[in-house]
């Protein structure tokens with residue numbers, strides 16, 4: 001019997017689900033809804049939403065309509081204020097985990113803490129968080145920390161991008177401590193457990209199967225990470241963004257296939273792939 005193992009943690013995470021469902025609902029009654037950057041890093045979902053009236057802009061200046069949705073990554077305070085000033089009707093779908101970081105950065109910065117964000121400098125979530133404090137610095141990794149000069153502060157707050165690997169977060173913090181000193185260093189755990197749980201489950205599946213299919217958009221950073229961790233364990237790991245990508249795989253040689261997905265992969269796509277393998281005599285095992 002050919003086996004199909006489907007991850008339990010699969011499909012949209014709750015932050016992405018909330019943003020996409022809100023956009024869908026709004027587009028039932030309004031003809032155009034604006035956003036900055038892709039609302040979700042998945043071309044299949046974006047294509048559907050665009051057909052229904054979602055307009056993706058690169059900056060506030062490009063927004064021509066009244067209705068605006070903030071994606072789960074959030075936006076900087078300055079951008080939100082600018083949108084309000086222009087009388088836009090804002091639907092704020094910033095993930096509550098990201099919103100919490102906005103609040104922490106703003107408040108501790110006001111209390112006099114110098115803020116260090118560990119994360120990808122160009123990621124929209126990090127850019128948004130950065131905009132909530134005046135004295136803020138972003139450090140990406142250990143190599144980035146090595147480049148900075150030794151310095152000291154009175155008080156420091158350290159937060160991390162939600163999708164960071166917790167081990168990596170701690171490693172970077174350890175390196176920061178060697179370079180930057182302060183009488184008070186407040187380190188907060190701002191990592192979202194959802195992506196970490198998916199990584200753990202994907203690694204376990206990759207050990208038990210002949211091939212792994214990682215379903216998700218090529219631009220999705222957490223899908224890319226899943227692909228990387230699975231590929232390390234199982235050389236037959238494939239990135240499947242769209243149904244046609246399955247044509248590239250000669251899966252007949254695999255007795256067991258694992259299916260995992262990033263947090264921006266829609267269920268309709270996962271279903272389509274699962275049905276296809278079931279039709280081809282793979283049986284789902286728990």
Ligand code: SF4
Nearest residue numbers: 013015095097162192
């Ligand atoms: S991965 Fe976590 S932090 Fe990011 S949108 Fe989903 S629930 Fe929110």
